[in-house]
Amino acid sequence: xxxxxxxxxxxIAYQAFQHVxxxxxxxxxGTLIALVLAALVYRSALxxxxxxxxxxxxxxxxxxxxxxxxxxxxxxxxxxxVIAVTFYAALPxxxxxxxxxxxxxRALIESARGMGMSRMATLLRVELPLAWPVILAGVRVSTQxxxxxxxxxxxxxxxxLGGFIFTGLARLGGANSVNSALTGTIAIVxxxxxxxxxxxxxxxxxxxxxxxx
Numbered sequence: 071x072x073x074x075x076x077x078x079x080x081x082i083a084y085q086a087f088q089h090v091x092x093x094x095x096x097x098x099x100g101t102l103i104a105l106v107l108a109a110l111v112y113r114s115a116l117x118x119x120x121x122x123x124x125x126x127x128x129x130x131x132x133x134x135x136x137x138x139x140x141x142x143x144x145x146x147x148x149x150x151x152v153i154a155v156t157f158y159a160a161l162p163x164x165x166x167x168x169x170x171x172x173x174x175x176r177a178l179i180e181s182a183r184g185m186g187m188s189r190m191a192t193l194l195r196v197e198l199p200l201a202w203p204v205i206l207a208g209v210r211v212s213t214q215x216x217x218x219x220x221x222x223x224x225x226x227x228x229x230x231l232g233g234f235i236f237t238g239l240a241r242l243g244g245a246n247s248v249n250s251a252l253t254g255t256i257a258i259v260x261x262x263x264x265x266x267x268x269x270x271x272x273x274x275x276x277x278x279x280x281x282x283x
Contacts, residue, residue, distance in 0.1 A: 074249040082234075086257055089230030090265070093159075093220050096152060097213050100159030105205070107160075108167035109193060118168050125165040128157065133222045141226060151220070151228025158219050159212045166208025170201030199278050206273045210266060217262040221254065231257050 075082065111117035133154060140150035174197045182192045198205075224232030231254040238251030 071249045096155040097159045100156045104160040104163035112171040125161045128161045146227040151223035162212040163208040170204030
């Protein structure tokens with residue numbers, strides 16, 4: 071296996087970069103979408119229930135099935151991969167964002183409003199910072215989850231390390247088939263650990279000092 075990795079180190083590095091790029095961009099986009107949706111619904115019990123239901127149901131949709139549905143309108147390539155990965159990335163963040171915003175002490179919100187802050191300013195300067203640790207926990211879960219889903223995106227010729235896995239499985243029993251599948255799998259696990267450590271550092275740097283655990 072070591073010889074397999076050394077011989078293909080350039081290809082592995084390139085596809086690892088593609089994989090991380092796909093995941094990071096989709097998580098950022100999914101987080102922004104989730105935060106906007108959470109800000110729209112968290113003040114309503116009914117809308118919150120609907121958002122949580124959508125999040126729960128969305129996670130039950132098999133990634134293969136969603137990618138298959140996206141083939142008809144978008145064809146093969148990066149577009150269906152980005153849509154699918156962003157969809158799954160947004161769901162854990164949406165749930166955590168709703169919980170985090172709804173859990174902010176109402177007395178603090180009323181105090182901010184009493185000081186003359188607008189609803190938007192209160193959301194951006196009081197509620198979101200206080201809910202940030204819960205939101206970031208959702209981002210971490212989302213990142214770990216879509217690292218694997220991004221590999222499945224190779225099914226529609228999406229970028230990333232999933233190509234090694236699918237190539238190995240397609241030639242199972244042939245030369246280097248196991249090495250190819252293991253290389254893709256191990257690389258994804260290692261990248262997931264690195265991204266999680268970076269998110270821990272991000273949380274440390276961005277969480278207000280007064281609410282750090």
